[in-house]
Amino acid sequence: xxxxxxxxxxxxxxxxxxxxxxxxxxxxxxxxxxxxxxxxxxxxxxxxxxxxxxxxxxxxxxxxxxxxxxxxxxxxxxxxxxxxxxxxxxxxxxxxxxxxxxxxxxxxxxxxxxxxxxxxxxxxxxxxxxxxxxxxxxxxxxxxxxxxxxxxxxxxxxxxxxxxxxxxxxxxxxxxxxxxxxxxxxxxxxxxxxxxxxxxxxxxxxxxxxxxxxxxxxxxxxxxxxxxxxxxxxxxxxxxxxxxxxxxxxxxxxxxxxxxxxxxxxxxxxxxxxxxxxxxxxxxxxxx
Numbered sequence: 001x002x003x004x005x006x007x008x009x010x011x012x013x014x015x016x017x018x019x020x021x022x023x024x025x026x027x028x029x030x031x032x033x034x035x036x037x038x039x040x041x042x043x044x045x046x047x048x049x050x051x052x053x054x055x056x057x058x059x060x061x062x063x064x065x066x067x068x069x070x071x072x073x074x075x076x077x078x079x080x081x082x083x084x085x086x087x088x089x090x091x092x093x094x095x096x097x098x099x100x101x102x103x104x105x106x107x108x109x110x111x112x113x114x115x116x117x118x119x120x121x122x123x124x125x126x127x128x129x130x131x132x133x134x135x136x137x138x139x140x141x142x143x144x145x146x147x148x149x150x151x152x153x154x155x156x157x158x159x160x161x162x163x164x165x166x167x168x169x170x171x172x173x174x175x176x177x178x179x180x181x182x183x184x185x186x187x188x189x190x191x192x193x194x195x196x197x198x199x200x201x202x203x204x205x206x207x208x209x210x211x212x213x214x215x216x217x218x219x220x221x222x223x224x225x226x227x228x229x230x231x232x233x234x235x236x237x238x239x240x241x242x243x244x245x246x247x248x249x250x251x252x253x254x255x256x257x258x259x260x261x262x263x264x265x266x267x268x269x270x271x272x273x274x275x276x277x278x279x280x281x282x283x284x285x286x287x288x
Contacts, residue, residue: 063112065163082108086105125159216240
């Protein structure tokens with residue numbers, strides 16, 4: 001009992017650490033400004049090493065959340081614990097400058113185990129998308145005024161999944177998985193006007209914070225057969241998609257700085273704006 005309690009405590013601590021790590025910025029693409037951000041490559045490290053093959057991937061010592069039917073292949077008396085670390089380097093170029101950006105962070109945590117010879121389970125946490133960008137534009141209208149526009153975005157979405165799979169037949173497996181989607185996305189726009197002659201500076205800042213929280217579901221099938229000395233696995237899965245709940249707060253402020261001092265005024269504050277974000281349905285097929 002003490003050993004089970006210790007293992008449970010370790011898992012809880014690691015899940016908490018994973019949640020904190022996911023809060024870090026893991027994207028540096030200007031295109032992450034749109035939608036829920038830059039989507040994560042599907043699959044864990046082993047499937048990514050195979051070029052992203054997931055649907056037909058089935059092994060007693062492998063976790064494959066992209067097709068929950070694979071969970072029934074986990075060997076008896078086996079407890080699989082997998083942690084992924086991601087490192088990325090990118091080069092951004094414009095007409096005026098270039099920049100190199102890199103990061104390393106904890107990417108995912110997944111656990112899989114078998115209840116018996118025909119029933120397997122898996123749960124874990126991993127990112128779905130990431131938002132990370134910062135760019136600006138400066139326009140000198142004349143020698144008197146300078147207009148600057150700055151755009152900053154951070155955040156992303158994650159999912160905690162729990163899935164199970166049953167081997168219906170020696171060759172056929174069915175799996176289902178439920179995912180809790182959560183995260184936040186912040187978009188910040190700063191428009192400034194500088195009058196160089198008298199040091200007059202005015203800034204209008206729009207701060208848009210969106211929190212995402214909802215559920216999604218997957219279902220998968222795998223059919224395996226022996227062909228000579230080789231085993232062939234046909235796999236397919238369906239992701240429900242649909243509309244997920246989001247809540248947005250929008251704060252717009254105006255600040256003025258001149259020789260008389262500085263002043264800050266709230267132009268508007270819209271709180272708790274409920275909205276829906278559409279996620280597409282996904283049909284996946286594969287063979288290995």
